Amino acid sequence: MGKCIKYFLTKLSFSILLVTIVYAAPETSESVEQETAPAPEVTPESENEETADSREIKNTDSEIAIENAIESPEPTNNPDTEKILEDAIETKIEAQEEAVKSQNTIDQLTDETRDMVLDYRNAIRKTDSLSAYNQQLAKLVKQQKISLSSIQRQLENAEETQRSIVPFINKMITTLEKFVRLDLPFLLEERRQRISTLKQIVNLPDITLPDKYRRVMEAYQIEIEYGRTIEAYNDTIQVDNNEYTVEILRIGRLLMTFQTSDGELSGIWNKHSKAWRKLPSEYNRSINQGLLIAKKQAPPELIKLPVTAVGK
Numbered sequence: 001m002g003k004c005i006k007y008f009l010t011k012l013s014f015s016i017l018l019v020t021i022v023y024a025a026p027e028t029s030e031s032v033e034q035e036t037a038p039a040p041e042v043t044p045e046s047e048n049e050e051t052a053d054s055r056e057i058k059n060t061d062s063e064i065a066i067e068n069a070i071e072s073p074e075p076t077n078n079p080d081t082e083k084i085l086e087d088a089i090e091t092k093i094e095a096q097e098e099a100v101k102s103q104n105t106i107d108q109l110t111d112e113t114r115d116m117v118l119d120y121r122n123a124i125r126k127t128d129s130l131s132a133y134n135q136q137l138a139k140l141v142k143q144q145k146i147s148l149s150s151i152q153r154q155l156e157n158a159e160e161t162q163r164s165i166v167p168f169i170n171k172m173i174t175t176l177e178k179f180v181r182l183d184l185p186f187l188l189e190e191r192r193q194r195i196s197t198l199k200q201i202v203n204l205p206d207i208t209l210p211d212k213y214r215r216v217m218e219a220y221q222i223e224i225e226y227g228r229t230i231e232a233y234n235d236t237i238q239v240d241n242n243e244y245t246v247e248i249l250r251i252g253r254l255l256m257t258f259q260t261s262d263g264e265l266s267g268i269w270n271k272h273s274k275a276w277r278k279l280p281s282e283y284n285r286s287i288n289q290g291l292l293i294a295k296k297q298a299p300p301e302l303i304k305l306p307v308t309a310v311g312k
Helices: 002-036 044-071 079-182 188-202 209-226 281-294
Strands: 230-239 242-251 255-260 266-270 275-278
Touching (some): 079 188, 188 209
Antiparallel strands (some): 230 242, 242 255
16 A cells, blocks of 8 residues: 555656646746736736636646656655545545445335335235225124114014913924824834823923924924835734734825734724724735835835725
8 A cells, every 4th residue: 555655646746847847938938928018907807717717727737746646657755745645545435435325325215115115005905905804894794783683573572482382382292192193003102102202391491492392393204204104013913802913014194904924814904993904815915015015125016905995
């Protein structure tokens, strides 16, 4: 660094020397001319112009001197010149550092601005999304208020409904019991036990009213299914005061027939006399085939069975 400074100072001294020599001759000739020529009229405007021109000449001379000092390879030991050059270099370095700081500040502000723009756009998108969501929630709240009003009306009528539903359930059980008694006599024990259970449930305080109603409806549903199915099961019956263990064939609620295990005796339930009566042997094969179909041991087919007409 010291060598470079000495080199610059040498060039500066040499340049100053050259400038002095170059400007010496014109000044001499000008001085002679000034002696012979009349003195010009001095005005404030001319004085200002001369002062400005002299300042421009000095600045130009100093710039040329600095450039020549930089270009001149001759060394110099002038301390003033060295100090001026050091100050100029420090000023230039400081200016560059300030420029770097300013550029860093600009870059930082640019990044912050970009981030703020992105945040603003995200906030707008979220605002639009929340606005649409709030509109949907408003519709749901409105619908829920309508439903709440309906539920409140139902609760107001719940006590009255409860008072009327209990007698209705008891009436349903009584009707079902009467229906089983008048129906074909199949699975009597099972059906009577179901009705007895319903009567007990109605009087239990720990079972809710909806559960009681559900159990009654299940019993009705089972009875409805009996009318759409065929069934074969073993039972003991009396025919002409004689007891037989037979297989009973039930076809919906249309008819009930029986057949002994040896297949020699067959009969049918008489709805009017409420008793079993024997059938001719010609029905033995058809009843046997019907039993196989009910037990899913044979494919469905047409069979010949006696059907009692209504009212006879």
